[in-house]
Structures are given as structure tokens and as C-alpha cells.
Amino acid sequence: MSEPIEGHLVHGAIWTIKELYTYPNEYLYWTVHIVIYPFLTGLVAGAFVLSSLYHVFGKNELRPVSKFALVFSLALLIMAPTPLLFHLTKPWRALNTMLTPHFYSAISAFIFVYLTYMSIVVAEVWFVFRPFIVQQAREKTGYLGLLYKVLTLGSYDVSERALALDHKISKILAAVGIPAAALLHGYVGFIFGSVKTVPLWKTPLMPFIFLMSAVISGLAICIATYIAVMTFKKTYICLTTVRSMGKTLTLFLIIAFLLESLDIVFHAYTAEEFWAILSEIIFHRFSVNILVLQWGLGMIVPLVLLLIPNAGLIRSFVASCLVVFGVFMMRWDVVIGGQSMSRSLAGFMKFKMPILPTSIDAFREGLIVVIFLLVMPFVLLYVFNKVLPVFRDIFTEEECEIHTKEISRKEAHT
């Protein structure tokens, strides 16, 4: 037993710290990428729902954010599968899932669900920005002109009839996109919910819990990014737009909170064999994470901030940032916390994220890649904003006032 631990030989050993009795083969095999993957798909779903609120549900006060939310959801969607590529030990075989899909497995459908959703989002982006693309294709020269010409896909018809048709199609796409977004993310919840060996995951509520947290995180990141970008550009922000988003966020926040607590209350009440170790996780080992950061800072504080009337920009911004942070913590606690209970129910594992890329494994699952994955959606948004007028569709003060009045009229009516 004097032999040194050759941790580097074993996948998972460098970031797993074992305590008490864990099976000899037991390491944290699903780590930070399995945290980021549902986090990103969740943001996609939420951002898309936000853009659809204007297109489908006629929330006119959301017009200034609807294009931005749509393009942001595309940027997030492009990045969503990349954590999985970093996670696989054989990433170059990823396409095997398409060659020999094994449909009993929840992951096998990923590419199909993903591509379906991707085509809906890309098509909607195209229809929404088509008039602009055509105009640019006619005016611009050089490489940029060529780019826009390619983007038109040869369709230069911007007659009133054509535009009306575009509008109708994008409305349909936005409507179809909502169940598709729900499917994409509910499905991610199913990937976890179907793992019967992890007590914290094995609940039919999982898809709904994931879906609700997806919606709140997507809404919140759009609110925060929108306020930040507009402030940075020194552009006028219509408070009514922000408050309307905040109101939707509050609604979903309440549902998300109820679902998550229902899950825990149910586990506590039925107190199956694993409750002993699960309660140790919730109330001791992950208590700061779950009770303070995920629920306290991530849900209750923002809920209070949003429920106090007359939320201003700063309050909305802070509440939104907290919600995004809280949802990230939720993903972390579910994925890492869930696995940190040994399957023997007699021990624990701790995750120590590799900071320095001292080996290939430490790089793949380490801090640098994590930062890259979390920053990239914003970089993509920046690039898209160079090509498409993502933030140009804003309200003037007069328009804002009109919508404010319209809303207060509607509210008085109900």
C-alpha cells in the first residue's frame, strides 16, 4: 500500500475527493460540462420564449427586446452542445449518435431535437431580418455586400405582400418554437430524471423543474444583458419594457420555486432509504450552495426585489443577475450535488475543479474551458450585432409613453 496514487491514470480521479465508503470505480464522471450544458440550453429556451411573447402573444411593449432575445437565443444555441464535446472522452465520435442512434437512450435524440430547434430559430431570424438583409445586399459592396447577398438566399422581394407573408411565417415559427423550446429543455431534464441510480435526479418532476428554471434564467439574462448593453450605448431604455419582462420573470420564478420545493418536501416526507444521505447533502454539505445561494440569493431575494412595486433599472438588473446566478447554482447542485452522494449511500465525493491545465483531462474539464464556454455566447452576440440590427428597434420616449398608457389602461380594465 506504499505505492503512490497514480491518479492521473484514471479519468475522474484528479477532481474527485472521496470520503467514507465509495465504490472503488466511483468518481465524478459528469462534472462541470454537464452543469454548463443544461445551463446554456435553459438560457436558449428562456430567451426564445421572451422573443415569442411579442410575436405570438402580442405583448407590444416587448418589441424593443424581441429581436435581441431571438438573436441571443441563436448565439446561445450555437454554443449549447459544445460543453458535451469537451465532456466526451472520444469527441470525434460524436456523430456516431446519428449513425447508430439507440433510441432507448435519452441522449441519442439530442442531435435530432437540437437540429429541429436550430432550424426553427435560424428560419425565424432570417424572416425577421430579411428586409434589412435585402436592403444591405442592395446598398453594400465588397465582402460585406457579398455576405448580405448570400444571406438573402436569392430572395429580394420586399413588396408589401411579401413582407406580410414574412410576418405571418415568423409568427408561426415563433409559436411552433415555444413547444420546441419546451421540448428541448424538458428533454434535458429527462436525461437527468431517467438516471435511476441518482436519488436526487430520479423524479418525474425533473423535466418541469428544468423547464421552469430554464425560462427564468433565459428571461433574466436577457433583462440583464439588455440593460447593460443599452446603458453602455447610452441609449434610452423604456422602463415599461423592462417592467413587463420583470413581471413575467416573477410569475415563472414563483412556479419554479414551488416545483423545486415540492420535490424536496416530497423526498423528505416519503423518506426513502436514500433520504438520510440526501438530507446530509441538502442541510450540511451543500447547505450554503442550495439554501443560501440557490434558493436565498437566486430566488427569494430577486422575488422580493421584483415584487416591491416600481422596480427601476438597477433593481431589475440586480434581480436578474441574481436569478441567472441562482439557476447556475441550481444546475451545479443538481449535477455535482446529485453525484456527490455515493451510490453505496455510505460515502461522499467532492468535486475539485481543475484550475490549471496540467493534463489533457484537467484542461478539458477545467476553469479555462468553463470561462470560454460561458463567454462565447456574448462574443457571438457581439458578432451578430455587427451584421444584424439587433438593438436598433428601440422605443422613443413618446412611444414608451404610449405603451405605458396602454398597459395601465389594460390593467385598469381587468
Add this chain to the structure above:
Amino acid sequence: MSLSRRDFLRMGFLAVCGTVIPLGSLEILKPEAMASLVHPYSKRKRWAYVVDTTKCVGCGMCVKACKLENEIPFNADVQRTWVERYVQLNSGEVIIDSPRGARYGYTSNDPQGRAVEQDEIAKGFFVPKLCNHCEKPSCVQVCPVGATYATPDGVVLVDRKWCIGCGYCITNCPYFARFFHPVVNTADKCTFCYHRITKGLNPACVQACPFGVRKFGKLNDPDSEVFKIINTERVAVLKPEFGNEPHVFYIGLDHIVR
């Protein structure tokens, strides 16, 4: 003919009972409805394994033999089979460990590195473990590319050339029989030494055990010792509640075994 509402209801009621009750009894008398819901083992002629924990001394020969036979780097802390030690103290405390999967055997009284006196121990025993080659393997169920599969003779295998390394199967095995192979980096696990058993040999661990703890053979084969034990003795399986129908059967299992 006119019918009062009351008559109509009464006749209707009788007619419904008159058809449903005999039909219902037909349902009950169907042979498959009479059959038990308890399936002690697979109906197939498939491989199965018996571990007699009462004879295990924790020498770790099997673990060593497996590592060498199946080329799992010896020093790497992953193994296709391992031996667990259970120590229950007089105080009721239970200490479980399996240092290095027991590939060096248990040589001293130090569960979890704690010095435990002989007279503190109420009971203690060893439990060898390996992949249970489940009849309904949850690892196979979740593999997105079908790289892990069950053979018709009941052995669960991994195709190293096709595995993408997602780890879903590892996560979904209730027994943690799986791991990533340190050299080829794909999911790996016990194969019942498929390369040996298809040539009429025993798995390396069965061959290596000096105390006859590990037994291997075909189910539903009247000549098989394993089948005789499973059929006639009181045996148990690990974690039946997961519904995997594991096909490694244990003699002398205790409720503290995980």
C-alpha cells in the same frame, strides 16, 4: 312495448353484470394471469455467476488475476472486480472499505485506516463484486450509440471502437461496475472473460480463487453447478429494487451490504 325507466335500469344493470362477470373470470383463469410475478432468474440458457461470501477471506487473488488477464493497468484505481470489507462493531457502527479494490488483499485489521481491536468487532466479512450482467441492464438502456450491448448468452459488453465516452452507462449502473479504461479511454467493465468462456475456460477470477468462492456456469443447464445452487439454495442479489435483474447471485449476503 313500453319500458319504465326503472325496468330499463334494472335490465341494463343485469345485462352488464351478466356479461362482465363471466368475462372477468375468463381473464383470471388465463394461464399467464395465474403465473407468479416473481422471476427468480432468466428463462434463457445464459451465463450466471455465484459468489459464496461465507468462504471469502479477502486475499484479493481474483482482483489481481482480473487486472492482469484483462490488461487494466495494475496501478490504476479502477477494476472490473473488487472485494469489499464489512466490519460491524459492537457499538453498531459499520465500517466499509475496499482499499485499491483489494488487489493486494486484506492483511491487517484496519478498515478505513482505523485501528480496530479484535474484541470490538461484532461481525465482519468480505463481499466480492463484479458486473452483474443484468438481464435488464440499465447501462445498455442509456447508451446513445448502442456501443454497449447484451449478447444472446447474457453477457454485457462494450464496443471500444464505437463508444463515444459520454459516461451515461457508468452513471446509470447501480453497482458502479463501470469506469473509463485508463488507456483506451472508453467505458470498460467485466466481460465474464468473454474471450475465455467462449473457449470453454472459466473466467480468470473463478480460476484464481483458492477458496472456491466464485462459481460460474450456465443457467437452465441441468449439469451446471451454478444452476443447481441458484435453484436449490437461498441466494440473494444486490439491489434488486433497481429492476435490473442482476445475474450474479450471492450466498450469505447481509443487509448492511451496499
